[in-house]
Amino acid sequence: MREPTEAGPDAAAGRGRAALVEGGVEFDDRDAALLRAVDATGSVAGAASDLGRSRSRALSRIETLEGAYGTLVERRRGGEGGGGSRLAASGRSLLDRYDRLQAVLAATAAVPETVLDGTVTAVDGELAVVDTAVGELSGLHGGDGDGADGGAESGWSGGIATGDAVQVRIGADAVTVNDAATAVDPDATSARNRLDGRVSRIDPGETVSTVRIAVGAAEGSDDAPDPDTEVVALITAESVDRLDLAPDDPVSIRWKATATRLVALAE
Amino acid sequence: MREPTEAGPDAAAGRGRAALVEGGVEFDDRDAALLRAVDATGSVAGAASDLGRSRSRALSRIETLEGAYGTLVERRRGGEGGGGSRLAASGRSLLDRYDRLQAVLAATAAVPETVLDGTVTAVDGELAVVDTAVGELSGLHGGDGDGADGGAESGWSGGIATGDAVQVRIGADAVTVNDAATAVDPDATSARNRLDGRVSRIDPGETVSTVRIAVGAAEGSDDAPDPDTEVVALITAESVDRLDLAPDDPVSIRWKATATRLVALAE
DNA sequence: CTTCGTTGTATCAGCATAGAGACAACGATA
DNA sequence: TATCGTTGTCTCTATGCTGATACAACGAAG
Numbered sequence: 001m002r003e004p005t006e007a008g009p010d011a012a013a014g015r016g017r018a019a020l021v022e023g024g025v026e027f028d029d030r031d032a033a034l035l036r037a038v039d040a041t042g043s044v045a046g047a048a049s050d051l052g053r054s055r056s057r058a059l060s061r062i063e064t065l066e067g068a069y070g071t072l073v074e075r076r077r078g079g080e081g082g083g084g085s086r087l088a089a090s091g092r093s094l095l096d097r098y099d100r101l102q103a104v105l106a107a108t109a110a111v112p113e114t115v116l117d118g119t120v121t122a123v124d125g126e127l128a129v130v131d132t133a134v135g136e137l138s139g140l141h142g143g144d145g146d147g148a149d150g151g152a153e154s155g156w157s158g159g160i161a162t163g164d165a166v167q168v169r170i171g172a173d174a175v176t177v178n179d180a181a182t183a184v185d186p187d188a189t190s191a192r193n194r195l196d197g198r199v200s201r202i203d204p205g206e207t208v209s210t211v212r213i214a215v216g217a218a219e220g221s222d223d224a225p226d227p228d229t230e231v232v233a234l235i236t237a238e239s240v241d242r243l244d245l246a247p248d249d250p251v252s253i254r255w256k257a258t259a260t261r262l263v264a265l266a267e
Numbered sequence: 268m269r270e271p272t273e274a275g276p277d278a279a280a281g282r283g284r285a286a287l288v289e290g291g292v293e294f295d296d297r298d299a300a301l302l303r304a305v306d307a308t309g310s311v312a313g314a315a316s317d318l319g320r321s322r323s324r325a326l327s328r329i330e331t332l333e334g335a336y337g338t339l340v341e342r343r344r345g346g347e348g349g350g351g352s353r354l355a356a357s358g359r360s361l362l363d364r365y366d367r368l369q370a371v372l373a374a375t376a377a378v379p380e381t382v383l384d385g386t387v388t389a390v391d392g393e394l395a396v397v398d399t400a401v402g403e404l405s406g407l408h409g410g411d412g413d414g415a416d417g418g419a420e421s422g423w424s425g426g427i428a429t430g431d432a433v434q435v436r437i438g439a440d441a442v443t444v445n446d447a448a449t450a451v452d453p454d455a456t457s458a459r460n461r462l463d464g465r466v467s468r469i470d471p472g473e474t475v476s477t478v479r480i481a482v483g484a485a486e487g488s489d490d491a492p493d494p495d496t497e498v499v500a501l502i503t504a505e506s507v508d509r510l511d512l513a514p515d516d517p518v519s520i521r522w523k524a525t526a527t528r529l530v531a532l533a534e
Numbered sequence: 535c536t537t538c539g540t541t542g543t544a545t546c547a548g549c550a551t552a553g554a555g556a557c558a559a560c561g562a563t564a
Numbered sequence: 565t566a567t568c569g570t571t572g573t574c575t576c577t578a579t580g581c582t583g584a585t586a587c588a589a590c591g592a593a594g
Contacts, residue, residue, distance in 0.1 A: 016368055017293060018285040026284060054553040059572075075571065078561030079455070082569025090297070095533040100382070100436055101283055103530045104375045106409045108368070111525070125474035127503060137580060138503075140440075140475070142373045154272070169367050173407075173525040174441060177457040190444040190506040207392035208525060234525040236394060236405075239457040258378070258440040258501040260477060263370045266303070266362040312540065326541080342541060345591030349539025415582040 020098055020104040023068035031065060032064040032098050034058060034079055040085040069094055112172040112210055112232045117265070120164045128160055128262055130168050133229050134215045137168055137193050139260030160262055167263045174259035175233035177211060179243055191254040199249045200230060204239065209240050213253055283370040286366055298332060299365050301325060305340055306354040336361060342438035378437040379477055379499045384532070387431045395427055397435050400496050401482045404460050404529030427529055434530045441526035442500035444478060446510055447517040458521040466516045467497060469507065471489055476507050478518055480520055 020027035048058040066072050072091035077083040087095075118132035129138045140162040153172035160166060176191065197215040211233045231253060235245075244253070287294035304314035334341050339358035344350040354362075385399035396405045408427040427433060447463065464482040474516040478500045498520060502512075510520070 015288055016285050018283050018372065021282055021284050039533070043570065054555095055571095056554080056573085057552060072369060075557075076561090077569095077571035079570085080288060082561050082562090082567095083323045083571055084292075084569090085571085092533050096530070099530045099533065100380075100434065100528075101375070103409055103436065103528045104373070104438075105285065105372070107407070107528055108371045113367075126472070127474040140374070142370055142377070142481060167367065169370065171371075171526075173523060176443070176523060179456075189446075190500070190502045190510060192503060192506060206394070207394040214543070231456070234523075235457045236459060236524050243457060256440060256443060256501075257503050259269070261367075261370045261374055263366045266306070266359050266366065310540065321585095322541095323543085323584080324582060326543095343591090344539095344541035344589075346540085348590055349592090350541055352541085352589075353540090 002020035015109045016105055018101050020094075020101060025064060027065065027069065027094065027098060031061065032095060034061065035072065035087060035091055035095055037084055038062075039092075040084070044073070044075065044085045058246065107173070108171070111234055114168075114170040114175075114231045116168040116170075116229065118166055118168050120160055120162050120166055120262075123160060123162055127257065128166075130166055130262060132168060133193060136232075137260060138257040139168060139193075139262045140258055141166075141262040141264075152223050157213045160264060165265045167265055169261045169263060170231065170255060171259065172210065172232040172234040175231060175253050175255045177213070177235055177239070177243065177245070178252045178254065179232050180252045187255070190256065193260065194252065194254040196233065196250065196252050197231065199245055199247050199251055201247060202245060204237065204240070207237050209235050209237050211240070211245060213251060215253075282376045283372055285368050287361075287368060292331060292335035294336065294361065294365060295330065298328065299362060300505045301328065302339065302354060302358055302362055305329075305352055305463050306359075309353065311340070312343065340445060374440070377499055379395065381435075381442075381498045383435040383437075383496065385433055385435050387427055387429050387529070388432055390427060390429055394524065395433075397433055397529060399435060401462060401498075404527060405524040406435060406460075406529045408433075408524055408529040408531075427531060432532045434532055436528045436530060437498065437525065439477065439499040439501040440499050442498060442520050442522045443500055443508065444480070444500050444506070444512070445519040445521065449517045451499040456521070457523065459524045460527060461519065461521040462498065463517065463519050464498065466512055466518055468514060469512060471504065471507070474504050478501050478502050478507070478512060480518060482520075510521065 017029075019029070033051060034047060034053075037050050038044055041047050041050055042063065044059055045055050048055040051058075062073055070090055071088050072094060073085050074086045074088050075083075116132045116137070117135070118130035118137070120128050121131045121136065122129040123141075126140050127138060128141055129136055182197065195213075195215045197213040199211060200214040201212040203210040203212075212230045213233060215229050215231055233253060243251075278449050284295070284296075298431075300318060301314060301320075304317045305311055307315050308317055311326050312322050315322040329340055337357055338355050340352050341355050342350075342352045359381065381399065383399045383404070385397035385404070387395050388398045388403065389396040390408075393407050394405060395408050396403055443458065462480075462482045464480040466478060467481040468479040470477040470479075479497045479499060481497055482525060500520060512519075
């Protein structure tokens, strides 16, 4: 399938790679391709031949995977056509799970993000409050107990304590833009982080637009705007039209604390 | 090396592993640990010694990484202490970027998700409308041109066409819960997907609660509820209190189309 | 000038993973 | 019963990565 894209130098520029891990065994894109080929050809031998890989390794790889993920391929030897292999239901759902992970990763790579530096002022369980240039924001940090880090000894610490310097990451797909005039009762929604600002720029896309909202730290002074802090929001072009958004329009943005990730700064 | 952590059966159960990719070179957790050790010890030799890795490999690995990511470590030979190495600013920002990716991946693994099956009814650029059991939902699919897949020959197709069977993935951290009574003007917000339902269950957490909202397909019949389709929302415990949520309460939920991912079903 | 510990560079051996190939076992079908 | 192509299992070989080791180059400090 899929033409030789792997050679392209910037084919995966700035992107990432993700794999499922279970029982110490990684489920790779190679493994996904193998399962798909088994599903397509109806046999492990045919799959290996299609992919240009050796049959013995393909089979032993499947056995390794099944040792960690359970039955993936129903193999039958002898019989019609000499036997064959079918993708088991659990194998299919594993593929779906892998695809979802891949989609999420592609999304986080494709969707802009806002990163603010701040200092932790309070920690309450998984939730923490961070003081930033635009005020106090609340978000989640990864320290759910201990097993939060997948890496072995990467040294990455999801744990966060009061006073720590952290990055506040807000995905542009999590930010909701509201008309400033139509104030929403803050008690009626579960979106807790709320800021007022002005549209500073709109990058129109085919169907999705990127809206940058300048959120000045100072609230009273109009002649001393802080152009430094901008929050990015990803909005459908239809919503841009419906809200009639244009540069310099006052807007109110909000996003959920549970959609905000806190990351400890290196050093 | 690599102490026997891989034996832990559920150490990384259900989790994933992510790495940055640029120019065909992966930035691993091993690489992150290496850069951190360089930063800590002030020399590549010391870092390799700390990690129990060979110095020559560590150095050549850094050179490989720098070939793809640019200068990461400022090395100096001779002089005070015989020389040494410092983590460059770009190396530090790369580490931060890696940590953000890691945090996002950990988040998607830790945060519940709602997965609905559906059929694509319309495609408009990156946006698509899907017909599901709970009505029409709109979301993004990964087919931004062609270079969307990081994997080489995984066969994963982000492309979507009308009539395709897809999974609709909604992260629980993207769903906003509103009081049903306080209706929000649908024209005043950029959140396009909107459903009415009833709270079916609340799993209280320390500071974050998981709320399940039953979204029946039939709207008029009360005695024939569809217990099958539930949407999960991740809400801070404070918001649960503020909205006074309890099982069987009518609520209105909404989430952005740009926070909804469409994934082609395997087969 | 000497000392020092580091950065550069090269070579060698060990190990894990890959493919290549061979052969027996299997069981429905003709 | 013979045929067929697959699964299951084995051995051999090649390749790439890793660690181990050695040695020259470097430049500030003493």
